[in-house]
Amino acid sequence: MRRVIESDICIIGSGITAAMVAEKVAGARNATIVVVEAGDETVPLAERFARRQRYLDYGESPWGSDHIDAMSADGIQSRSMQVGGLAMHWGGVTPRFSPEDFRVRSLYGVGHDWPITYEDLDPFYQEAEERMGVAGEQGPPALDPRGKPYPMPPLPLSHNLQLLRAWGEATGIAFTSQPSSKNSVPYGGRPTCCRNDTCTPICPIGAKYSPDFTWNALRMANRIQLETRTVVRRLVVEPRGTRVSHAVAVHRDRPGESVEFRARSFVVAGGYAWSPHLLLLSAEPRYPNGLANRSGTVGKYLTGHRNVNGYVRLPLRLFPGMNEQHSLVSKQFMRPGPLARYVRHDLRIWESASGRGPRLRNDAGAIMLGDEIMQDWRGRTGTGTARVRAYYDVIPDRESSLTLDASSKTPWGDPNPKLAFRDSAESIALRQPTEDGIRALFTRMAKAGNGEVISARSDAFQDHPAGGCRMGSDPATSVTDSWGRAHDHENLFIVGAPTCVSGGCANGTLTFVALALRSAHQIGEAFAKR
Amino acid sequence: MASKVASDIGGGQYSDRAARAAPVVSVGAGWYVRASATILETAMPSTQPRQQPVESPLASELAPQPAGASSSRRTFLGWLAAVVPVSAGFRLPFGPALRRYERIDPALLRALAVTILPSELGVDGVERTAGAFEKWVAGYRAGAELNHGYGSDRIRTTAADPSIRWALQLRTLDSDARSAHRSGFASITGEQRRAIVRSQLAEDGATALPGDIAGAGHVALALLASFYASPAATDLCYEAAIARNACRPLAAVTEPPAPLRRGGGRS
Numbered sequence: 189m190r191r192v193i194e195s196d197i198c199i200i201g202s203g204i205t206a207a208m209v210a211e212k213v214a215g216a217r218n219a220t221i222v223v224v225e226a227g228d229e230t231v232p233l234a235e236r237f238a239r240r241q242r243y244l245d246y247g248e249s250p251w252g253s254d255h256i257d258a259m260s261a262d263g264i265q266s267r268s269m270q271v272g273g274l275a276m277h278w279g280g281v282t283p284r285f286s287p288e289d290f291r292v293r294s295l296y297g298v299g300h301d302w303p304i305t306y307e308d309l310d311p312f313y314q315e316a317e318e319r320m321g322v323a324g325e326q327g328p329p330a331l332d333p334r335g336k337p338y339p340m341p342p343l344p345l346s347h348n349l350q351l352l353r354a355w356g357e358a359t360g361i362a363f364t365s366q367p368s369s370k371n372s373v374p375y376g377g378r379p380t381c382c383r384n385d386t387c388t389p390i391c392p393i394g395a396k397y398s399p400d401f402t403w404n405a406l407r408m409a410n411r412i413q414l415e416t417r418t419v420v421r422r423l424v425v426e427p428r429g430t431r432v433s434h435a436v437a438v439h440r441d442r443p444g445e446s447v448e449f450r451a452r453s454f455v456v457a458g459g460y461a462w463s464p465h466l467l468l469l470s471a472e473p474r475y476p477n478g479l480a481n482r483s484g485t486v487g488k489y490l491t492g493h494r495n496v497n498g499y500v501r502l503p504l505r506l507f508p509g510m511n512e513q514h515s516l517v518s519k520q521f522m523r524p525g526p527l528a529r530y531v532r533h534d535l536r537i538w539e540s541a542s543g544r545g546p547r548l549r550n551d552a553g554a555i556m557l558g559d560e561i562m563q564d565w566r567g568r569t570g571t572g573t574a575r576v577r578a579y580y581d582v583i584p585d586r587e588s589s590l591t592l593d594a595s596s597k598t599p600w601g602d603p604n605p606k607l608a609f610r611d612s613a614e615s616i617a618l619r620q621p622t623e624d625g626i627r628a629l630f631t632r633m634a635k636a637g638n639g640e641v642i643s644a645r646s647d648a649f650q651d652h653p654a655g656g657c658r659m660g661s662d663p664a665t666s667v668t669d670s671w672g673r674a675h676d677h678e679n680l681f682i683v684g685a686p687t688c689v690s691g692g693c694a695n696g697t698l699t700f701v702a703l704a705l706r707s708a709h710q711i712g713e714a715f716a717k718r
Numbered sequence: 719m720a721s722k723v724a725s726d727i728g729g730g731q732y733s734d735r736a737a738r739a740a741p742v743v744s745v746g747a748g749w750y751v752r753a754s755a756t757i758l759e760t761a762m763p764s765t766q767p768r769q770q771p772v773e774s775p776l777a778s779e780l781a782p783q784p785a786g787a788s789s790s791r792r793t794f795l796g797w798l799a800a801v802v803p804v805s806a807g808f809r810l811p812f813g814p815a816l817r818r819y820e821r822i823d824p825a826l827l828r829a830l831a832v833t834i835l836p837s838e839l840g841v842d843g844v845e846r847t848a849g850a851f852e853k854w855v856a857g858y859r860a861g862a863e864l865n866h867g868y869g870s871d872r873i874r875t876t877a878a879d880p881s882i883r884w885a886l887q888l889r890t891l892d893s894d895a896r897s898a899h900r901s902g903f904a905s906i907t908g909e910q911r912r913a914i915v916r917s918q919l920a921e922d923g924a925t926a927l928p929g930d931i932a933g934a935g936h937v938a939l940a941l942l943a944s945f946y947a948s949p950a951a952t953d954l955c956y957e958a959a960i961a962r963n964a965c966r967p968l969a970a971v972t973e974p975p976a977p978l979r980r981g982g983g984r985s
Contacts, residue, residue, distance in 0.1 A: 255873065383966055384966070386963070508956075509963065559837055
């Protein structure tokens with residue numbers, strides 16, 4: 189049995205970049221769009237308060253069946269396979285990369301330049317901020333170049349963050365309110381943030397942007413068709429040519445039925461893991477290494493950033509829980525100017541209650557009960573703790589890679605992906621001085637506030653993963669051009685995170701979305717304007 | 719009497735004859751514990767009169783024992799409590815007559831709450847906290863999927879229902895009180911109650927308030943963790959109406975929280 193679904197554009201995946209591409213193309217072009225999602229529908233907004241309460245009370249997942257049990261990957265960062273993807277439980281933090289991120293080879297002699305500049309991406313950053321709704325504070329222009337203002341005023345700094353900003357600036361560092369895709373005013377038909385502290389994993393009121401809002405609007409307007417519980421297993425190239433003719437999929441409820449998606453253009457929007465995975469799975473005799481892989485770089489150059497995270501004890505009276513997921517950010521060390529040695533990182537500050545919680549045993553080791561615990565706790569809260577963290581740039585190695593894992597199969601018999609992140613040799617050499625430099629900065633900041641660093645440690649994993657189908661001007665060393673179009677297949681686009689050349693040193697989602705919107709501009713060119 | 723209790727505990731698979739042979743006792747489907755004669759002896763009846771202002775049926779049926787027997791009684795109840803958390807959906811092999819021992823005794827819970835929570839909560843605050851704990855227990859779902867946050871692909875589920883273990887531990891507090899003071903846990907002085915709780919926590923090797931309430935090894939830790947994790951506890955500590963986790967006006971975030979009015983709310 190075979191079912192065929194035809195459209196002008198077939199988008200594979202329904203995460204945040206897919207939603208942005210669909211919204212942009214559907215709004216500007218006469219094109220029928222089908223979106224294919226392996227997972228289920230997400231939890232409706234109306235149910236999120238109750239789900240959140242279960243999360244708060246019992247730690248339960250608020251997102252229900254948001255993954256497919258046997259469909260995962262060794263080394264994957266997170267699992268959220270449902271309508272909306274990972275951005276259903278993202279933190280909504282939306283800084284831009286800095287201009288230097290796109291030119292590290294030219295400026296510092298390390299890593300790789302992107303085929304586009306910050307200036308090329310600026311209008312798409314703006315578009316991303318306007319479509320999702322981003323609240324932000326203009327930083328010093330030299331550190332925070334922008335073509336237009338943020339669409340929303342910044343999230344106000346809490347009493348805690350005001351104190352912490354004064355502390356941070358005593359060290360001579362400029363801090364601003366972290367740009368966030370959370371409503372500081374009503375926006376996009378969604379309400380103002382009410383700072384109930386559970387942005388991740390779940391915003392119960394919809395003040396934080398998530399892709400389900402876009403999908404709901406597009407479906408309501410009959411602009412797209414969204415097929416859920418349907419796993420695309422491979423892309424097929426037309427027999428005489430290089431264009432992708434169709435995608436072969438399986439419906440999870442009807443595994444005996446083959447589903448074919450036929451379209452003029454295909455958009456792979458499965459993120460850093462499932463996008464290269466699909467291209468590798470699509471190997472055939474003419475393309476034995478998978479589609480779009482003439483360069484042999486599909487699945488290569490996985491990238492991200494590592495961090496050093498610290499806690500600083502300060503003589504400040506802070507109140508935990510005022511708006512604990514919001515933070516301060518500085519771009520000062522992302523734009524360092526000429527460097528003797530390449531070290532770049534962002535810098536963030538949060539309120540924290542680390543080390544200041546209630547405890548069972550006192551300093552002498554005796555068990556406390558009754559009034560003793562509260563008195564002990566109260567006695568330790570006269571001063572405060574700040575959490576500080578710096579994401580630093582990790583330069584990816586070619587062999588930082590995703591491969592097919594023959595030892596692990598999906599329920600349909602396809603090999604699952606296997607991920608192995610690896611620093612380049614130059615990045616390995618830079619790691620220690622980078623982390624030492626960040627720790628020294630934390631110490632300097634602590635001293636400026638008459639405080640002390642309680643702890644500072646580096647996480648082993650690379651956060652905000654990307655890459656695997658990196659863009660470039662040279663088809664011999666990259667998978668797509670700067671628009672996300674596969675060098676080898678003119679009607680195949682890979683959008684968002686997988687096309688990144690590097691992970692920068694700030695949260696990646698806004699950059700992924702801006703890149704996807706830039707791709708959408710090119711994808712739409714093949715269709716008549718509305 | 720002893721035979722009845724023993725046979726209830728053994729789910730019908732236990733007998734006096736088997737006891738003499740240091741039997742294998744079934745305590746759950748497919749899961750067995752070899753019980754020692756010492757443990758079994760603690761289930762022998764006593765002729766001591768009942769002295770329990772707080773109703774403690776297990777103690778009265780298994781116990782009233784002479785002073786000095788508390789250690790072995792604790793061993794028996796502690797043993798029961800220890801074998802409980804083996805799997806989701808676990809039930810003690812009690813017959814219907816003893817099924818109530820699986821449930822948290824409200825009066826004992828409140829006696830514990832008064833003992834270990836800060837006095838500034840007052841009667842109403844203690845009652846609210848105990849009630850919230852009971853509600854938490856009633857709403858617990860073993861085997862539910864836990865939040866799988868960013869940074870891990872592991873899918874984990876909630877543990878077995880801890881409330882049976884906690885219910886038995888409450889009974890143990892009561893039986894220890896009877897052994898040491900010839901009165902139930904609720905009838906002895908606060909200092910005496912705290913001494914018993916301290917002793918049990920020390921014996922269990924408790925070191926910290928658990929972040930995961932269900933993972934609390936002792937009912938006292940669970941109750942403390944439940945309270946101290948609450949926004950109300952934070953407000954009480956900071957003497958400020960922070961109202962963590964509540965929906966609050968965004969604009970008000972710029973000001974320090976208002977001083978806490980006793981009894982809750984802003985002054």
